[in-house]
Amino acid sequence: MANLQFVAFLAAVLFSCGSCALPKAPIHDPVSAVQGLIGRLLPSYSSSFELSVIAPVPSNGTEYDAFEIHPGSAPGKVALAGSSGVALASALNFYLKYSCNASITWGDNGTGLQLDLPSPLPTPPSSRMVRPVKYSYYFNVCTFGYSTAFWDWARWQFEIDWMALNGINMPLSFVGQEYVWAKVFTDLGLTEDDLQQWFSGPAFLPWQRMGNVRMWANPLTPDFRQAQAALNVLILARQREFGMISVLPAFAGHVPVAISRLTPNVTYSPNWAGFEQPYCCAPLLEAADPLFVKIGASFVRYATQAFGTDHIYQGDTFNEMQPASNNLAYVRSWSEAVYAGIQAGDPQGVWLMQGWLFLESFWTPDVVQAYLSGVPDDGMIILDLYSEAVPIWSKTNSYFGKPFIWCALNTFGGVRDLHGDLQTITDAPVAALATNGSTMIGTGLTMEAIETNPVFYELMNEMGWRSQPVDPAAWVQQYARRRYGDAVDGPAGQYVQQAWSVLETYIYNAVGYVHSSIERVPDLGTNYHHNATAITLAWRNFQLALEAAPSLATVGPFVYDYVDVSRQQLTNSFSELQALLGQLVGLCFPIADTFTAYPNTDSAGNGISRVCNDPATPACGQPPSNCDPNSLKQQCLNTAGCSDVNSNGWMHSRTVKEPCPNTTLYVRDVLPPNNNCTPFVQALATAMPSLILDLDRLMASEPNFLVGRWIERARNLGTTDAEKALLEFNARNQLTLWGPTGQINDYASKPWAGLLGDYYYGRWSLYLTSLVAAVQQAQPINDTQFQAKLLFFEQVWNNDTKTYPSEATGDAAAIGSALFAQYGGPADFASGKFSLMMNTDTATTASVYTSNNGDISQVAWLCSQDKSCRGFNSLGMLKLDVSATVSSPGVDLYVKL
DSSP states (O other): OHHHHHHHHHHHHHOOGGGSOOOOOOOOOHHHHHHHHHHHHOGGGTTSEEEEEOOOEEETTEEEOEEEEEEOSSTTOEEEEESSHHHHHHHHHHHHHHTTOOEEOOOGGGTTEEOOOOSSOOOOOOEEEEOSSSEEEEOOTTHHHHTSTTOOHHHHHHHHHHHHHTTOOEEBOOTTHHHHHHHHHHHTTOOHHHHHTTOOOGGGHHHHHTTSOOSTTOOOOHHHHHHHHHHHHHHHHHHHHTTOOOBEEOOOSBOOGGGGGTOSOEEEOOOGGGOOTTSSOOEEEOTTSHHHHHHHHHHHHHHHHHHOOOSEEEOOSOTTOOOSOOOHHHHHHHHHHHHHHHHHHOTTOEEEEEGGGGGSTTOOHHHHHHHHTTSOGGGEEEEETTTTTSOSGGGTHHHHTOOEEEEEOOOSTTOOOOOEEHHHHHHHHHHHHHSTTOOEEEEEEOOSSOSSOHHHHHHHHHTTTOSSOOOHHHHHHHHHHHHHGGGGGSTHHHHHHHHHHHIIIIITEESOOOOOGGGSOOOSOOOOOTTHHHHHHHHHHHHHHHHHOGGGGGOHHHHHHHHHHHHHHHHHHHHHHHHHHHHHHHHHSOEEEEEEEETTEEEOSOEEEEOOOOSOOOOTTSOOOOOOHHHHHHHHHTSTTOOEEETTSEEESSOOEEEOTTOOEEEEEEOOOOTTOHHHHHHHHHHHHHHHHHHHHHHTTSTTSBHHHHHHHHHHTOSSHHHHHHHHHHHHHHHTTSSSSOTTTTTTOOOOBTIIIIIIHHHHHHHHHHHHHHHHTTSOOOHHHHHHHHHHHHHHHHHOOOOOOSSOOSOHHHHHHHHHHHTTOSTTTTBTTEEEETTEEESSOOOSEEOSOOOHHHHHHHHHHOTTOOEEETTOEEESOOSSEEEOTTOOEEEEO
16 A cells, blocks of 8 residues: 555656646637627627637646737727637626626526626726636536437527637537447447447437446437437537537447347446346446457547547446456456547547546545556546545545546536535635646536526636635625626615525535425425525515516526525425424324334335445345444434334335345334324325425426426427427436336426426325325325326326427516415514414423424414414424413414414
């Protein structure tokens, strides 16, 4: 180990990124590119900007982009200069943001734009910015499934303009690659039928490309493949107009099953995520087989013929899988083979790989170093994929000398939840670059999906230009002013400032997201947002801002944020009802503090968390972990909603027993039922679906939250009725079951109108109807029967072709305001509904439930939904009995009138 540390130290000291053969921008005309952008974005200002080109800034053998902003030659004129098309576009964006208080973000039909520019254009102060790093990278391989799968050229054109404005100069370019793969494998004698046993449908191509699944939701017709390749030609041409370095795919070893006719040197991946044949167990060609390099070279050559090349290629062999052996020579042989294939097709080729695999315990430092050693330092760039949460670069001595890009991931599956760590993404990239021996050469965005939490992505993109951290508290206030325009200069401004101060301080201060309970398989578990009280405060201030400046209802970015914060609030309210329901059902079916052990058994119910500190997490059939059973049971007793815990430390909110060798499931025992709680359960079982329908109505009023738009885009790519139906199935299945029977159920769920009103409402209605019947019959739900009914419902929706609106319906401000009043938004919501007894509490400390939200109006609303609740105290405790009270300094009691 000491020797290994010395080698790593020596590599870090000797490495200099100035000696790396870093990919260079394609030859392009920056002025022409940005003139085109201005014509698309600001056509009436085409003559207002004086554009020119300046030289990049050399440093240690590397050239870094720069831009300048100056007063123009006359009033109303602005001079912009940049060393590339991207740099010049960035100059335009910085001018619009910081001199005009304008904003350009994602949004359907221009709803993300706030371009109410002053007239004449203001004269800017002279300024200059130089990149501290060479590259700003963009896209995760999964983004091409969760976001871009069904985009047309118009949507791509906006995205590329947005990329240029935000300084992105190295985008992943994965569209249309199946056209190339077909050529490669046809040359080897494979047939179209062989290819169809490999290709997945468009919504699942990223995981087929990485060897996780095959064939799911296909066929992928030759006409479709050719159309996508033609689309990629347009994408690449526009990216290269701006001087972007477009990253093409590479061969990483994943092949069709039919390759076994040519060679026996094939292994098969495990059944990833529970997929079974014929959709699982994709073949992987062994690195030592001569076909490996041959296929790699063939792909690069054909891709270059179809798309041109900027000499950088991305491929991942072991995404959420691992090599058959940790023998260092064997591990090294894989990276050698991938790189050899690239080099055989393009001697200037550089391999770009995601560092996601190194999060697995298999990849110990010596194994990582062996794998990376198969490629020269100037032949590879690594994406440190989740730097804001689990940076790998700092644990591997800057990847043992390989250049890396510091990336923010943030979003998984496109789940909508307000979250992101703004402080980390402004501080950590700067610190990483300054670290002694750092091989960092860029910043990047590697989210699995886009069009959510725009504040996070805008700040992260700015860090590609900034050499020092910014103050997020001050930055978000400027952001809000740019985003909403002049309307917040008046009385509304104070409320906008307060809303964003709360969001920055309490919401955008941590990594990790919370999956909405509405969008998960129904049960009595809970999934709160990490600060429900702060969301309520932000929600209230957004409403007050709208009331102070009604014109904000016409500002697209404000409406988006208003609806999104309202969505988060109502989602949290649903979780409160769900948790309260769980407590009431607990009164119906009291659970003992004792457990029954079921050997060789696990639960398929919704997991709550893992509570054992044992580092081992064995799968079924592997040796058990060393978790203490008594400690596990106590943890379950201390956790609200826990119905069982397994011997590996996983607690579940719902027990669904299934065979699992070497695992023991400890299930809490049930006491005799209470027959008097049906009315209480019925009230909440009515309120919860009603809330989902109200949320559906709100989301339908904002064009960026429509399942109909997603499905319409999918169908528009089809040329026959059968293909349109298949593409619609792709769109629906990815959002819901993500597989034939829910292999990755709800991973990519969305709070979209239509999906909420039909699918999630339907699932919860089915569950709550079953629950009420079970309570009336004084017996628990038959979970096996319920799961069968649920899967049938889900599969019917997946195969349905109901048309959902692709345009917004209703007035977002009016609907949102009505829901604000209905769901406890006003600060005086309790007034007239409860009598206040100050410095008083009930004589008994027992409560049916303690609210997760510290806002009094929200607790009052929750109590009003619960027929068993007779009042609540200022600590958020809902009371079953308020007949006897005692003095309690500092605590107030609210009694239902």
